[in-house]
Amino acid sequence: MAERFSTFHDFAIAQLDDIYTEEEIDQTLKFSIIELNSGIFINDGKGSFKFKKLPSLAQLAPGYGIIAQDFDGDNIADLLLAQNFHWPQVETGRMSGSMSLLLKGNGDASFDTVWPHESGIIVPDDAKSACMTDFNGDSLPDIVISSNDGPVRGFSMTNDKNIKNCVVSLQGKDHNTQGIGARIIATYDDGLKITKEIKAGSGYLSQSTTKVFFSLNSRKIINLKVNWPNGESTDHPIEEELKNLTLKQS
Numbered sequence: 001m002a003e004r005f006s007t008f009h010d011f012a013i014a015q016l017d018d019i020y021t022e023e024e025i026d027q028t029l030k031f032s033i034i035e036l037n038s039g040i041f042i043n044d045g046k047g048s049f050k051f052k053k054l055p056s057l058a059q060l061a062p063g064y065g066i067i068a069q070d071f072d073g074d075n076i077a078d079l080l081l082a083q084n085f086h087w088p089q090v091e092t093g094r095m096s097g098s099m100s101l102l103l104k105g106n107g108d109a110s111f112d113t114v115w116p117h118e119s120g121i122i123v124p125d126d127a128k129s130a131c132m133t134d135f136n137g138d139s140l141p142d143i144v145i146s147s148n149d150g151p152v153r154g155f156s157m158t159n160d161k162n163i164k165n166c167v168v169s170l171q172g173k174d175h176n177t178q179g180i181g182a183r184i185i186a187t188y189d190d191g192l193k194i195t196k197e198i199k200a201g202s203g204y205l206s207q208s209t210t211k212v213f214f215s216l217n218s219r220k221i222i223n224l225k226v227n228w229p230n231g232e233s234t235d236h237p238i239e240e241e242l243k244n245l246t247l248k249q250s
Contacts, residue, residue, distance in 0.1 A: 004018075035051060037054070037059055038053065038054050038058050038062070038063050038081075039051050039054050040052055040109065052110075054079075054103065054111060055103065055111055056113075057098075057101055057113045057115075058083075058101055058103065058113075060097035060098045061083040061084045061085065061095045061098035062083060062084070062095055063082065063101075064082050064085075064127065064129070064130075065081070065128060065130030065131070065145065065203045065204045065205075066080070066081055066130065066204070067079070067132050067203065069213065070105075070213065071104075071141060071157070072104065072161065072163065073161065073164065073215045073216075073217040074107075074217070075192070075214075075215045075219075076105040078102065078103060078104050078105045079102070079103040079105065079111060080100070080102050080121065081098075081100060081101045081102075081103070081130075082100050082128060082130040082204070083098035083100050083101060083123075083127055084096045084097075084098055084100075084123075084126050084147075085126065086148065086149075096124075096126070099121070099122045099123055100116075100121050100122070100123040100127050100130075100145060101113070101114075101116075101119075101121065102114040102121050120158075121143070121145075121155060123145050123147065123153055125148075125149075125151070126147050126148040126150060127145050127146075127150075128146060128147060128148055128204060129203060130143060131202070131208040132144075132208040132209060133208065133211075134167065134209065134211070135154065136156065138159070139164070139165040139166070139167045139213070139243040139244065140159060140163060140165065141157060141165075142154065142156045142157050143157075146205075146206070163215070164216040164241075164243075165213045165214060165215055165216060165243070166186075166213075166214045166215075166216055166221055166241070166243065166244075166245060167211050167212070167213055167214075167243060167244050168184055168211065168214065168224065168245050168247060169211045169212075169245070169246050169247075170182055170184070170210070170248075171246055171247070171248040171249065172229075172249045173230075173249045178198065178210045179198050179210070179226070179228065179229070180198050180199070180200045180210065180229065181198065181199075181229035182198045182226055182228050183195055183196070183227045184197075184198070184212055184224060184226050184247075185224070185225040185227070186221050186223075186224055187222055187224075188219040188220065189219060189220045189221075189222050190219055192219060196212040198210050198212065220241065221238045222237070222238055223236065223237050223238060224238060224245075224247060226247055226249070228249055232249065234247070
């Protein structure tokens with residue numbers, strides 16, 4: 001390029017065919033954009049994924065921080081999106097149509113919009129990271145959302161629906177004290193099994209708690225099985241209902 005353009009200004013005002021020769025353009029890899037919606041990829045269990053777009057309100061602005069969590073105690077994952085993009089390229093323009101968004105999962109890979117005045121999630125800023133924890137030890141998932149050049153906002157979950165959870169944390173061995181990579185399988189008294197994984201780096205520039213939340217709303221957990229990252233497995237029969245539980249690797 002230095003041979004073709006002597007100044008940055010010359011390069012800045014050049015057209016594509018001024019920068020590259022016709023032969024160079026013919027030899028380049030060419031990609032096409034066929035989808036601009038925000039969505040999820042559904043695993044078909046056969047090594048492939050199918051894209052499914054999220055509801056219309058999720059398309060008002062780009063989503064960055066994303067949390068998949070059962071917020072209403074029905075054992076179905078819901079989604080929380082931290083949205084907006086205030087500083088894109090000049091030619092693109094500001095993308096600030098969202099307040100961030102809660103989507104209620106229906107269990108069939110579809111989601112219903114929960115409007116901001118219903119969810120209480122209102123973030124008119126350039127929201128980027130979102131993470132989940134339990135602020136006050138009430139066994140309910142709370143939310144923290146941070147923004148570029150804006151405040152950090154915390155949202156403490158209310159319990160109008162009398163949601164009950166069992167919050168499980170792991171105590172691993174050696175250097176993996178939090179059991180990152182482990183899978184916890186909860187077996188309920190009606191035979192239902194729910195699997196959750198302990199993850200690190202769970203969101204955009206953020207890390208949610210390594211504790212996992214299992215609903216106790218209409219069922220009782222009778223056993224928790226942990227598949228540890230080193231290949232070990234431990235079973236933990238549950239004889240009484242507990243809000244907080246720590247499982248140790250033997």
